[in-house]
Amino acid sequence: MDDQERRRELAHFLRTRRERLVPEEVGLPVGTRRRTPGLRREELAVLAGIGVTWYTRLEQGREITVSTQVLESLAQVMHLDSAERNHLFILAREQVPADPHPLTAMIDPALQHILDTFGTYPAYIANPRWDIIAWNQSMMRVYSDFSAMSNRDRNILRYMFTNPQQRILLADWEKEAQSLLALFRSSTERYVGEPWFSALVADLEQTSPEFRQWWPRHDIQGVHTGKKELQHPLVGRLALQSISFQIIDAPDLRMVIYTPLPELDTAQKLAQLAQLTQSQLAS
Numbered sequence: 001m002d003d004q005e006r007r008r009e010l011a012h013f014l015r016t017r018r019e020r021l022v023p024e025e026v027g028l029p030v031g032t033r034r035r036t037p038g039l040r041r042e043e044l045a046v047l048a049g050i051g052v053t054w055y056t057r058l059e060q061g062r063e064i065t066v067s068t069q070v071l072e073s074l075a076q077v078m079h080l081d082s083a084e085r086n087h088l089f090i091l092a093r094e095q096v097p098a099d100p101h102p103l104t105a106m107i108d109p110a111l112q113h114i115l116d117t118f119g120t121y122p123a124y125i126a127n128p129r130w131d132i133i134a135w136n137q138s139m140m141r142v143y144s145d146f147s148a149m150s151n152r153d154r155n156i157l158r159y160m161f162t163n164p165q166q167r168i169l170l171a172d173w174e175k176e177a178q179s180l181l182a183l184f185r186s187s188t189e190r191y192v193g194e195p196w197f198s199a200l201v202a203d204l205e206q207t208s209p210e211f212r213q214w215w216p217r218h219d220i221q222g223v224h225t226g227k228k229e230l231q232h233p234l235v236g237r238l239a240l241q242s243i244s245f246q247i248i249d250a251p252d253l254r255m256v257i258y259t260p261l262p263e264l265d266t267a268q269k270l271a272q273l274a275q276l277t278q279s280q281l282a283s
Helices: 003-019 041-048 052-059 068-077 082-093 109-117 137-142 156-162 164-169 173-187 195-207 209-217 263-275 278-282
Strands: 123-126 132-135 227-232 236-247 250-260
Touching: 003 052, 003 082, 041 052, 041 068, 068 082, 109 123, 109 132, 109 250, 123 137, 137 263, 156 173, 156 195, 164 173, 164 227, 173 209, 195 209, 236 263, 250 263
Parallel strands: none
Antiparallel strands: 123 132, 123 250, 227 236, 236 250
């Protein structure tokens, strides 16, 4: 979509959302001289706290720059739902807005059931803060008992840089840690400045020399689906392939599944781990 077409789409979207508003629902009198549905441009501009001329130019598809604050105000006045708000931001700024709602901390039981159906394949669900909020038994057998960790320690980035077990488990910890850091930076850029983001970075700068050294490099990496090699203390070397899925019904969540590669008898070793008791895994 070129810029001119995008501005036309934005103009049409704004007009249709303005026209569906009911005056009395926003505290305005219905009046007897309304010849068109919804609010007048002047009324909407006043409610959103923006200039009438400026809004008119926006609804006419003119080439103007729109701030995040103005779009948030329009979204609120127009009573846009989350999908419509995203659509507004994409048309006006060519970017998805930061989620204004609290980050998801729990999942629907149906999602947990899906994780469990993967059997010997490790799988987990994480939120945009990179907190692991759900996992299956195989994930615990291969990595760690996440149920025994605090919510704070289940953050993937914190776990990578502060848990000594990771340095033993990962065949090439330094490579994996640098890759993970680049992925984190690219996937959380819209949260820069958020309290949780600033606190996590500040804490890791204090506790991890490697993080303190690598973070200023500003490395960026897209989705990583490369091979991951582990050195498991009970079954030896494992070769896994990771793949991520966005969850349609909860778009702020992603599901990550590790599938065994043919080499190193990984599938058989994952099956062996599934036969071990909790006490054997902990020993």
